[in-house]
Amino acid sequence: AAITYEHIKTCKQTGARLGIVHTPHGSFETPAFMPVGTQATVKTMSPEELKEMGAGIILGNTYHLWLRPGNDVIKEAGGLHKFMNWDRPILTDSGGFQVFSLSEFRKIEEEGVHFRHHLNGSKLFLSPEKAMEIQNDLGSDIMMAFDECPPYPATYEYMKASVERTSRWAERCLKAHARPEDQGLFGIVQGGEFEELRKQSAKDLISLDFPGYAIGGLSVGEPKDVMNRALEFTTPLLPANKPRYLMGVGSPDSLIDGAIRGVDMFDCVLPTRIARNGTLMTSEGRLVVKNAKYERDFGPLDPNCDCYTCKNYSRAYIRHLIRANETFGIRLTSYHNLYFLLRLMEQIREAIRNDRLGDFREEFFEQYGFN
Numbered sequence: 001a002a003i004t005y006e007h008i009k010t011c012k013q014t015g016a017r018l019g020i021v022h023t024p025h026g027s028f029e030t031p032a033f034m035p036v037g038t039q040a041t042v043k044t045m046s047p048e049e050l051k052e053m054g055a056g057i058i059l060g061n062t063y064h065l066w067l068r069p070g071n072d073v074i075k076e077a078g079g080l081h082k083f084m085n086w087d088r089p090i091l092t093d094s095g096g097f098q099v100f101s102l103s104e105f106r107k108i109e110e111e112g113v114h115f116r117h118h119l120n121g122s123k124l125f126l127s128p129e130k131a132m133e134i135q136n137d138l139g140s141d142i143m144m145a146f147d148e149c150p151p152y153p154a155t156y157e158y159m160k161a162s163v164e165r166t167s168r169w170a171e172r173c174l175k176a177h178a179r180p181e182d183q184g185l186f187g188i189v190q191g192g193e194f195e196e197l198r199k200q201s202a203k204d205l206i207s208l209d210f211p212g213y214a215i216g217g218l219s220v221g222e223p224k225d226v227m228n229r230a231l232e233f234t235t236p237l238l239p240a241n242k243p244r245y246l247m248g249v250g251s252p253d254s255l256i257d258g259a260i261r262g263v264d265m266f267d268c269v270l271p272t273r274i275a276r277n278g279t280l281m282t283s284e285g286r287l288v289v290k291n292a293k294y295e296r297d298f299g300p301l302d303p304n305c306d307c308y309t310c311k312n313y314s315r316a317y318i319r320h321l322i323r324a325n326e327t328f329g330i331r332l333t334s335y336h337n338l339y340f341l342l343r344l345m346e347q348i349r350e351a352i353r354n355d356r357l358g359d360f361r362e363e364f365f366e367q368y369g370f371n
């Protein structure tokens with residue numbers, strides 16, 4: 001099989017698990033954070049820098065790469081790994097969420113989704129089969145099924161119909177998947193905050209025997225306790241011998257709380273997105289480097305960080321670059337934020353090894369300033 005999960009151990013203090021996911025482009029330890037490279041680049045970072053900071057796997061987006069430069073161009077380049085010079089694992093999302101979050105006037109039918117191009121308004125159509133064809137062309141190690149992404153919040157009736165369609169589409173994805181021996185296809189469990197529907201969705205997808213399962217429909221604006229509760233009744237439904245991927249998550253506290261609830265894989269645009277306006281994740285909480293109080297602060301962004309940015313540059317210098325709109329400033333802040341989250345995942349894995357993730361949560365929340 002293209003994707004296999006090796007369970008190492010479960011934390012004695014929490015439900016968190018330490019594991020390794022094996023893919024055709026190498027293996028990565030879990031719980032893992034996946035930097036997002038939507039348009040075939042993790043914004044401003046080189047592959048060498050991503051490796052240096054310990055990124056084991058990165059994410060690409062079917063929707064964006066289909067529209068530009070086109071999956072045909074990337075296929076001709078020899079696939080996304082060659083095109084972007086990244087020889088480690090790549091996971092691609094299927095486009096379902098981007099249609100829901102980027103495009104208007106979408107019309108959902110059994111066949112697929114009709115919508116407008118989010119930049120030039122031209123008419124577009126995505127279906128389970130089309131999403132499989134694009135990801136097969138991209139050659140990602142992990143592909144996502146094409147799911148129907150309901151708005152948040154949604155009524156029970158709407159969500160029920162949506163879950164049933166997502167299950168029918170998952171079956172169509174499996175049938176259309178050209179090279180299961182080279183690329184692993186993950187099903188996406190839906191159902192919002194309704195336990196019955198999460199159970200139904202999980203049951204339908206498990207019967208199709210995917211090599212891994214994503215939990216969709218979260219990190220779409222719901223309160224954190226709603227997300228945590230949904231995780232508590234969803235992750236136990238999923239097979240223990242396969243990876244569990246929580247899509248679109250997240251902030252440091254959500255990564256810890258997701259790992260505690262048995263999640264193995266995460267992705268989020270947060271680190272690079274907030275880096276672009278000079279907001280940094282540090283061991284003492286968030287820091288907005290443009291703030292005047294850093295004008296003559298010649299210390300590192302984070303005194304407890306040993307990343308390239310924190311070892312070589314000061315808050316004052318980075319504040320100056322960001323205010324002067326110098327690209328190097330965004331590179332330094334992006335590098336630090338990605339490093340911060342990747343190091344947090346290493347600390348979570350270490351805490352699981354030592355059966356103390358609950359204690360680590362207390363220490364981290366106290367220092368970072370979470371309630």
Ligand SMILES: CC#C[C@H]1NC(N)=Nc2cc3[nH]c(NC)nc3cc21
Pocket residue numbers: 093094095096097098144145147148149150188215216217218219220247248249
């Ligand atoms: C409804 C639904 C759903 C999921 N379906 C697919 N294909 N991708 C996702 C990406 C996400 N990103 C975030 N938050 C940033 N939540 C996500 C959820 C999904």
